[in-house]
Amino acid sequence: MNLLPLNNTPTRLEKTALVLCLSLSVIAFLFPQLLTTSLQPIISELLGYLGSPFFILVNLLLFAVLAIAISPLGQRKIGGAQAKVEFGLFGWLSMLFAAGMGSGLIFWGVAEPALHTVSSPLKQSLYPNTQTSGLALTLVNWGAHAWALYAVFGLVLGGLTSNSGKAGDISAPVMSAVKGLINRGWQLKLRFSIKLIAILAIFFGVVGTIANSTLLLRKGLELKLGVESVLLSGFIIISLIVILYTVSATLGLKKGVQTLSKFNVLLAFMLIVWLLIFVPIQPIIDIALGGTWDYIQLITTGTWQFESVLKKPEWANGWTYNYYFWWLAWGPFVGVFLAKISQGRPVWQYIVGVVFVPTLVTIIWFSVFSGSAIAWDQTHNAGILAAIKADYTQGLFVFFEQLGWQGGLLIWSSLLLLLIFVATSADSAVLVIRELSGANEAQTWSLYAWSFALGLCAFVLLVQNNEPLNRSVAIIGALPFLVIFIFQLVGFTKEFINEFR
Template sequence: MNHLPLNKVINTATKLEKTALLLCVSLSVVAFLFPALLTAHLQPVISQLLSYLGSPFFILVNLLLFIVIAVAISPLGRRKIGGEQAKVEFALFGWLSMLFAAGMGSGLVFWGVAEPALHTINSPLKQGLYPNPHTSGLALTLVNWGAHAWALYAVFGLVLGGLSSNSGKVGDISAPVISVFKGVINKDWQIKLGFGIKLIAIFSIFFGVVGTIANSTLLLRKGLALKLGVESALLSGFIIISLIVALYTLSATLGLKKGIQTLSKFNMLLALALMVWLLFFVPIEPIINIAIGGTWDYLQLITIGTWQLASQLNDPKWANGWTYNYYFWWLAWGPFVGVFLAKISQGRPVWQYILGVVLVPTLVTIVWFSVFSGSAIAWDEAHQSGILQAIKADYTQGLFVFFEQLGCQGAVLIWSSLLLLLIFVATSADSAVLVIRQLSGANKTYTWSLYAWSFALGLCAYVLLVQNNEPLNRSVAIIGALPFLIIFLLQLIGFVKEFIKEEVHE
């Protein structure tokens, strides 16, 4: 792609950051002043859009999953992310820790006990097709959190990772789209198009992360109320979000190696320790049974059911509030996770990249949900302890009700889970802040924008938290993803076009 005039690029970058920051904060202030706009108007509109776009997008992600698997085992799998001269910068454990922490670590803590249990209590899948509610509940959870989501992230990383030298520099989110219109629009229009693409991407990232911070704070707030007796929801929410903001601001300030990588490694070790500690106090056999049966149902869903998900469900509309909503949430995170993956994966062969980004996190997700939810369900059935009823009434308390059954070590597990969730939110937010600044062209020597974006994320998350509405958090999280869907489709077209052109030329 021809180089654009440097002075125009610099001026556009400055204008982009100020415009994006003003837009995100302004919308949040409006939401705070007129909260009915969110619950009475925004939420129904998003639900309606999901009913139209959810199923086609879900099928597209299905297709992308099989494409990335095919790429990994094809001769293309031997190529390097970033080109043959690219060098690996991060060791394997650090790389896996960062990609997992950025991708969805906080969600696994939030839903680790609750989601499979909810789907077990009232299975959305037809019993005639999936007769065991325990395994089908896990399978449906894995459809929402497993290989499909990570395949979407992997595609973003491939498109933005410099695999095709003609598609632009690493992390240039607008280059694949501009390549679609190459020869049709002039340089001035390329700058304007790039401005619009990056603005929508920043908007998508910002509110995707805001929804996650607000959602995670609901669980953290419940934990503080339980362990410390903090009655004021607004006060505890303010304290939690302030801690999260301080943590991810410090991490982003320290940079990729000293901040984000260090925090991600610590959290992966903490997550492993928490899971192993839990296994000492719960029966192993039910966990193994649920893991094996759930994985089998999951494979059945992937190969057959997800191509016609509505036919697998008791109520097809269920998918709008869960599966389709999740997938647009992953799309909202796609720009920053994709840019982040492209940055940290340079020099790795494509097969290893796909293995690390898709297969490894999926296996970890299977183990995580099997251990936490499987042990909670088995414990509740054996002791009639009311865990499932508590989750049915309020799924933010399921984790705590379960751990409290385990005596003194339960307190250790609760505090460890809260710390784990806090850091996982921070490791997603710090990556998002760095990518937002990269997309907006912020000068790395100026830290004001880092603090401004960090504060804006925290402020907007608190505005959303005041509504105390978890489904609303999920709706807000995908605001930017809906318009970004068009950009994503154009990115795929542009990438394929440039890749074919490069192959023919060689």
């Protein structure tokens, strides 16, 4: 299957989007203080207003997705009754997981649950065990809610209804929502605006991820090779990432994206098994079971009034709400990508594969990495938690260095895994950005231009060496895209009601 259109289409949208993205990158490079003194406070204030309502919406979407899976709608096929399955089960699961959030699990696998354990933001009267509640809170940020949001995007864009247009048409559900309200001219302008905002959301969402992941990769080079120059190490890492995802995007879905995704999933599985050989398993099982139970409690009760279970309600703005708008920023490209690679699969299978399987993997991943690190720190007084509290980019390395010679191999394997996970997210994003902008497959300059633009903007962010800033930049496009997403939901619902009538 070809992800890019074969017809020659106008490139005005692509030129506009490229100019905007590059211009904002240059402005950020020339006036970096604008990011920290102006942009970051504005985004924090907006999250204070929009975070809680959006979080409740995602709660509703999670339960809606579960209801769809067991309803008669679950028997429909993504892409319509005539659609055929193109990718095998393992390849499909590998691609959706690698595109969705694989790189973030490497970055935060040890650090986030440990941070929430050392300084739990949850009220201890409700969640007394800080280790299990730390894992539970991490799973709220990375688990079923996030994947349900991705699943909804894929369903909305999956061509499930006869009026939804071709699979992956990001503006079709909005057109259904406003049908009969605006004329042809305004419809064309609206389509243009929707795709432009979606491209900006994807671009900056991926840029924030590349910059964040490079922080961890740079810390690894500093510890293992003694490379202390931020500019030099950052330039080398981002150059490698850009080359990797450019080559992968050039090769296309089957030869590029699918191959890298399969390799990375196998490597991640080997990493978990390898780690389990050298650390006690019982603490991991205890944290996994207790954390999952606390997670279920949070989902069923706490997340509906999330701020009431926190010691400081504003904590949610910098963490949970920020994460959810980050997932929203990735939603357009992950949704289009899922709609493309999931053609022919029944909706129930799609929901199980997109929501339940990744959530299970996420529970296992955080339980193994954080559980083993916390248990090792308590048993050996290794200073892992203290190191994470001081600088969470070094938690993974401090832990692995406690494991002797195999720890060094685990560090290099983790760095390789992170590098490829970032690339498999970026190559999917580049393909979707080019499709949304109407680029022709033969226009290789377009692929190289977007690859360069992502790398350039990520390097500008890396120079700031500010992880919270990376998260703020990642959700720039998500805030305006929230309006589009709501109209997509309205249009999607309207289509189904009309069909049943």
